[in-house]
Amino acid sequence: xxxxxxxxxxxAKGTQADGQFWxxxxxxxxxxxxxxxxxxxxxxxADSPFPKVDFPAxxxxxxxxxxWFAYGYREGVPRMLDLWDKHGVKVTSHMIGEAARRHPELAxxxxxxxxxxxxxxxxxxxxxxxxxxxxRAFLIAGRDMVQxxxxxxxxxxxxxxxxxxxxxxxxLQELGFVYHIDDxxxxxxxxxxxxxxxxxxxxxxxxxxxxxxxxxxNYSPQQFLDQIKGEFDQLYEEAGTRRRMMSISAHDRISxxxxxxxAWDEFLTYARGKAGVAFMRKDDIARYALASPxxxxxxxxx
Numbered sequence: 149x150x151x152x153x154x155x156x157x158x159x160a161k162g163t164q165a166d167g168q169f170w171x172x173x174x175x176x177x178x179x180x181x182x183x184x185x186x187x188x189x190x191x192x193x194a195d196s197p198f199p200k201v202d203f204p205a206x207x208x209x210x211x212x213x214x215x216w217f218a219y220g221y222r223e224g225v226p227r228m229l230d231l232w233d234k235h236g237v238k239v240t241s242h243m244i245g246e247a248a249r250r251h252p253e254l255a256x257x258x259x260x261x262x263x264x265x266x267x268x269x270x271x272x273x274x275x276x277x278x279x280x281x282x283x284r285a286f287l288i289a290g291r292d293m294v295q296x297x298x299x300x301x302x303x304x305x306x307x308x309x310x311x312x313x314x315x316x317x318x319x320l321q322e323l324g325f326v327y328h329i330d331d332x333x334x335x336x337x338x339x340x341x342x343x344x345x346x347x348x349x350x351x352x353x354x355x356x357x358x359x360x361x362x363x364x365x366n367y368s369p370q371q372f373l374d375q376i377k378g379e380f381d382q383l384y385e386e387a388g389t390r391r392r393m394m395s396i397s398a399h400d401r402i403s404x405x406x407x408x409x410x411a412w413d414e415f416l417t418y419a420r421g422k423a424g425v426a427f428m429r430k431d432d433i434a435r436y437a438l439a440s441p442x443x444x445x446x447x448x449x450x
Contacts, residue, residue, distance in 0.1 A: 186220025188244030224404020
C-alpha cells in the first residue's frame, strides 16, 4: 500500500476515531530515504571503510575508496530500484548534485520509477560554516543540478550528516523548499515556525541507518533486519492510538549490496504483511502534514 501522510496535534496523543492520522485509513507510514551520493564525494578524504591515509599532494584521488563509492551507481541503486518495484514501494532519494550531474541517466531513472528527487547539496561540504550568501548559492547550485538531471524541482532537503547552520532553514523556506529531514527528535512529522511561517520536519533516523550500523562495522545484515523489525513492531503497536511514522535509511553503496537487499526484501515482505501499512515519499508526507488539522505543531524550533 502506498499513500500520502500527516501527524497528531499538540503534545497530547490524538485519537484515531476518524481514521485520518494518515490518508486512506493507513495505520503506520514507513518513510524510506535512498541516498544517491556515489560520484559526489571528494576525490580523497571521504568517509569509507578503508583506513585513513594522508595522501601526498601528488596523489590526486583515493582510487580504491572511489571504487567503493562507484559501487553505488554501478550496482547499488539499480538493485534497490528493482527491489522497490518488486514491493510497490516509493521512496525519497536524497541526491547530491554532483552525483546527479555525473550520472543523469540514473537520476532520471529514479524519478521515472516514481521516486522523489530530494536535495542533498551540490557536494559534500561544511554547509554549517558558510555565511548566508555562500550557503544560498550552495543550495541553489544543488537544487539546479538535480533539476537539470531529472526535470524535477526539489522541495525537501538533507544536509551532509544533518549539520545545518543558523541560516539553513530560513534559506530553504526562502527558496521554496517545503520540508527538511535534519532532525531526529520525533517519530512523526511535525510543523515548526521559520521566520513566522510553517515549515515541515519529516524526521530522519540514526537508529535505522545503514551507514551507522553496517558501514560502521557494528552490525551484520541480520542484525540490521532484527533492528528494523523490532522498531516496526513497536511503532505499529503505538499507531493504534496516535500518528506514527517509521524512518529508514538506505545508502546507495551499502543497502545496495546483495546481502543487504536480501535483508530489505525480508523486511518489506514482513511489513507489507501487516494491515494498514503504507510507504510514502517524504514530499507527500510533508504536504499532507501541512494540510492536516491533526499535525503536531512544535512551539520551539531547534
